[in-house]
Amino acid sequence: MxxxxxxxxxISDVHLGTYGCQAKELLRYLKSIRPKQVILNGDIIDIWQFSKSYWPESHMKVVRRLLKFVTEGIPVYYLTGNHDEMLRKFADFNLGKFQLLNKLVLDVDDKKAWIFHGDVFDVTMQHSKWLAKLGAVGYDTLIILNSMVNWFLTTLGRQKMSFSQKIKGKFKDAVKFINHFEQTAADLAVDKQYDYVICGHIHHADIRTIKATDAPGSVLYLNSGDWVESLTALExxxxxxxxxxxNPADFASEPDEEDKADTEDLNNSLDIKVLLEKFKVETH
Incomplete structure (x- = not known):
């Protein structure tokens, strides 16, 4: 290819450091593009659930690939989310073409794009963070069980299924939350006179025009989805x-490209583990 x-x-909601992260697939995708700008819109590294015992080489290779973009002079913006909120204390950090921010306003062909993760709209995050963290652990467990079932289904030649998407589809409150999230983002963007509002957080990729609730005007709402289940990005x-x-079929005939960015200093990946562990300790 x-x-x-x-x-x-x-790209958002990668959740590096968890069992549900589809790092190998993301790496193949990153190797398949030549971007001029990269926006990492929150929950890239899951510091909430980070464990020193689980940081596979494939997760490290994703980090190396993103750093490779920076060394090539490609601007990379890392916007913080709720699972990597510990990084918010370092917001506005700049290192060459890499910037760590909480939100970003970007000029896109004479239009204004307002970009942020979106957890600010989540009532659970604002008032019951312990409940949100508990839910994250349950979600990761569900993903592990789902991967086992999908392996069995694939072995039988049957189509994979998504437990969490089926659960969300059956509960009206989940659908209502997504709709409310999208409408709230759109209303604020219209009020601020932005042309685009770009979020992550809800693991639901979408592009659609949304009219403001109580004011004239509309905005193009975009969501990048996730790299746990839907494996989506905005381009x-x-x-x-x-x-x-x-789509796995699009990459089936392509050998995994190994290069210096994949392999150099992989033995030093423990340094990143130690750093993330310090982030967790500092928050308790």
Whole structure:
């Protein structure tokens, strides 16, 4: 597969450091594009659930690939989310082409894009953080069980299934939360006179125009989805936004490209483990 040129790529909810993270698939995707700007819109590293006993080489390779973009002079914006909120104390940190921010306003062909993770709209996050963290552990466990079932289904030649998406689809409150999240983001963006509002957090990729609730105007709402289940990203190229959906068949004939970014200093990955562990300790 030839590398594709992409003006902007937006990725969120990767959850590196958890069993549910699809790091190998994300790495293949990152190797398949030549982006001009990369936006990491929160929950890239899951510091909430981080454990020194689980940091696979594939997760380290994703970090190396992102750093490779920086060394190539490609701007990389890391916007903090709730699972990596410990990084918020370091917001506005700049290192060459790398910036750590809580939110970003970006000029996109003379239009203003307002970009942030979106956990600020989550009532559970604001008032019952312990409950949200407990739910995150349960979600990760569900993903592990789901992966086992999908392995069995694949062995039988049957289609994979998503436990969490089926659960969300059956509960009206989950659907209502997503709709409320999207409408709230749109209303604020219209009020601030932005052309785009780009979020993550809810693991539901989407691109659609949303009208404001109590005011004239509308905004293009975009969500990049996640790299745990839906395996999606937002791409902007030649004036158009689109949702990239990872399809294993598109990468089946391509050997995994090994290069220096994948292999150098992998033995030093423990340094990152120690750093993340310190983040966790500092918050308790």
């Amino acid at each position: 030839a590398k594709r040129d992409v003006n902007i790529v937006v 902007y190229h030649k004036g158009n936004w689109s949702i990239f959906k990872y």
